[in-house]
Amino acid sequence: MPPPRTYRIGQIVPSSNVTMETEVPAILRARQALLPDERFTFHSSRMRMTHVTPEQLKAMDADSDRCAVELSDARVDVLGYACLVAIMSMGLGYHRTSEQRLHTRTVENGAPAPVVTSAGALVHGLHTMGARKIALLAPYMRPLTRTVVDYLTYEGIEVLDYEALEIPDNLDVAAHDPAKLPGLARALEYADADAVVLSACVQMPSLGAIEEAEQLLGKPVVSAAVCTAHQMLRALDLPAVAPGAGHLLSGAYAQTPLPRTPLPPPLPQ
Incomplete structure (x- = not known):
């Protein structure tokens, strides 16, 4: 063997x-x-x-x-x-x-x-699931969170609602309790969303709360990680x-091909 x-x-x-x-x-x-x-x-x-x-x-x-x-x-x-x-x-x-x-x-x-x-993985993961409309949580200050929203919008993903937790210190971001995230996500306007991003940041832990949030929200839930x-x-x-x-x-997207083109969408006029 x-x-x-x-x-x-x-x-x-x-x-x-x-x-x-x-x-x-x-x-x-x-x-x-x-x-x-x-x-x-x-x-x-x-x-x-x-x-x-x-x-x-x-x-x-x-x-x-x-x-x-x-x-x-x-x-x-x-x-x-x-x-x-x-x-x-x-x-x-x-x-x-x-x-x-x-x-x-x-x-x-x-x-x-x-x-x-x-x-790029967050963009591709949302497109993979066909998520054109989302709600998201981010630990960043509001201007940086707005940068994330604008970036996703440029990639064809509409952010219906978001919450900026405004945690400036990166170690404090890592210390944020992931058990709080499903409740924070539930406060978002997510009814018309195709998916919810529980953590639009790879420093804010969320893995242990992903499946709980899916059950609570009745929506696919992802994180950047x-x-x-x-x-x-x-x-x-x-x-x-x-x-x-x-x-x-879950296996539903196990064989999804990677994006092949390096070209971005046209810049906004």
């Missing part, structure tokens, strides 16, 4: 992020219970960021090239950029630019790897399925 295949998962994370290195591994390790012939190891490189401000996000994003090269030194099989708002604050459609540039860095280093950004795991699996050409992570990873 052949040994299990091991996949190396690389993540570019803000220096103060303590969530993506727990939630993505939790999703993929839960998957191993269904598919024991696969194993995953997890490897990170960090960009300096302590406060979620436009200035720190811009400086941090400039450091992502170094991280991509470092992770490709480890010959990772897929590389994830684990900061949604850093990408979205750089301009409409920027996830395509970032993914292409960072992939080029891995190619130049002799270890080509597909690149997934959490921003769940969408990232889905797209990472598809980038590895693996079925995107994992227990305990909500509708997107």
Whole structure:
């Protein structure tokens, strides 16, 4: 009997992020219970960021090239950029630019790897489910949350309602109690939404509340982290399925192809 295949998962994370290195591994390790012939190891490189401000996000994003090269030194099989708002604050459609540039860095280093950004993964995950109208929760200050709303709108996703929790310190974002999220989501105007984003931030933990929120709201519920795991699996050409992570990873979208075109929609006039 052949040994299990091991996949190396690389993540570019803000220096103060303590969530993506727990939630993505939790999703993929839960998957191993269904598919024991696969194993995953997890490897990170960090960009300096302590406060979620436009200035720190811009400086941090400039450091992502170094991280991509470092992770490709480890010959990772897929590389994830684990900061949604850093990408979205750089301009409409920027996830395509970032993914292409960072992939080029891995190619130049002799270890080509597909690149997934959490921003692009959220967009793709919502489109995968056919979610044209959503409601969302975000921990950011209101102007940055509005940036997320505008970014999703540009990608053809209407945000019917949102709540900005306005937590400026990134470690405080990680400390937010995920048990509170279903109740916060229930206060949103979500009746006409196709899906609810329980955490539009990979630092705000939500994995343990996803399925509870789906039962409470009667809607598909995702997070940026769940969408990232889905797209990472598809980038590895693996079925995107994992227990305990909500509708997107239920198996209904296990074979959804990745987006093929790097071209964004036309810029607004």
